[in-house]
Amino acid sequence: METFLENYKNIFESDLIDEMAQVGIFKKVAKGQLVLDVGEYIKYMPLIVSGAIKVMREDEEGEELLLYFLEVGDTCAMTISCCLGQKKSEITAIAETDSSLVMIPVKYMSIWMSKYQSWQNFILESYNERISELLEAVDTIAFLKMDERIYKYLKDKAMVNRNDLVEVTHQQIANDLHTSRVVVSRLLKSLEKQNIIELQRNCIKVLKL
Structure with missing residues (x-):
């Protein structure tokens, strides 16, 4: 949690950091470990404290395609979308390296959107960054x-x-x-x-x- 506080103290208000420390669940994942699978209901939104996560898209035959990587300070826009819509996951997330996460219960996402400006900014910026990366992934497939x-x-x-x-x-x-x-x-x-x-x-x- 000390590393989490150090990495996120310049992103979120101190009151929000305090709430995160109270409700967040610290989790370690080893390189190659499955963090999230297709079809799972998402109960927590991960904030990356250390390491990196790769996000994959799966087709009907079970074949996977790399979409993007997540690093410290990132969260997954597709996870956010599934959380807010209470939908099943449409992506697979795998630890690219040994990583540590703080898992935020879904119910706090909407509460913090209206309560904390920094959280609202973080969610919107995460959407923008992941959309840019998805477009880059499409361009890579189409043009390279x-x-x-x-x-x-x-x-x-x-x-x-x-x-x-x-x-x-x-x-x-x-x-x-x-x-x-x-x-x-x-x-x-x-x-x-x-x-x-x-x-x-x-x-x-x-x-x-």
């Missing part, structure tokens, strides 16, 4: 070639992990980008020849961020 998508994916992972050495397999990249492992392997070798990545065992070093 697969090798460019892979390179962007690796750079994004490097940035949220704060490490230019990305621990990921070719199959994991294929799953996140909704393509085949064979295609990923071929294009990664091409990117390595361009001297912008370096392939290592079960990890990839991003040479140009």
